[in-house]
Amino acid sequence: MKNIDVQPIRNKKQLKNFLELLKTSSKHGERNRLLFEIGLNTGLKVSDLVKLKTTDVFDHNSLTIYDKSGRLRNVSLNSVLKMLKQYQAILKEKYKGSKWLFPSSTNLDEYLTEKAYYKITHQCGEYLGKNYIGTNTIRKTFGYHFNMQTKDIVQLMNILNYSSQKKTLQYIGLSEEATRASLKDFKLF
Structure with a gap:
């Protein structure tokens, strides 16, 4: 993996285009887009997001997690509740039986890895001519x-x-x- 200077997406129109591409670029598009949007609305790290279980978020207005630094965070989910509700139906249909909010494409018993999600986001960024996009782009x-x-x-x-x-x-x-x-x-x- 090439070392790149990951940057935020500053322009809102470009951000909307990127989110749409995430959604339409694969059969797992809803998962890929929702992961990005939850990060955009909470500031959580991808490493924390990919490990979320369905029981952590469904039927809750907030999420309590320990981040990588060991700090306890209580994060409001109000801004993404509608998206989560829509995704819940997709999750039950496409990823039957998975406990993970963002399951792996190849093994439903595992969550989507940061490395796999980096490839997804970076490829979408390159398609749009933005070679500075990676997993930290969400938080930035x-x-x-x-x-x-x-x-x-x-x-x-x-x-x-x-x-x-x-x-x-x-x-x-x-x-x-x-x-x-x-x-x-x-x-x-």
Whole structure:
């Protein structure tokens, strides 16, 4: 696997195109798109998402997990409840008997691996001429758009579990220069 500089998808139209391609590019498209969309709406890492079981999310408004760093997170699912409900029917039909929310395409007793999902996202990105897309694109895109919408870098640091603003801004693809430029003409009164 080639080492690439994974970036967020900054443009909302390109993001919608990418999500549509995820959905239509394979017979597992609904699974692939939902995984990406849950990440986009929660900021969870792919490593946490792929290990979710159906019992973790169905009939719940929130999800409690321990992330990779061992930190307990309570994540609201309100923004994805409708999608989860629709996917539940697909899951019962296509992936009968699997306990995993995102089952492997080849073995329903296993979850979709991060490596397999990387291939899926990267191939879709390359098809669209975006060779910077990988599994971290999900979380970076969440962070980028959360920051652009809320301008609350402290809250974003908490969500992403980062201890410095500089590292957080680097992670979501915003340079210090962009931050300085946005403040260049700022004047309160």
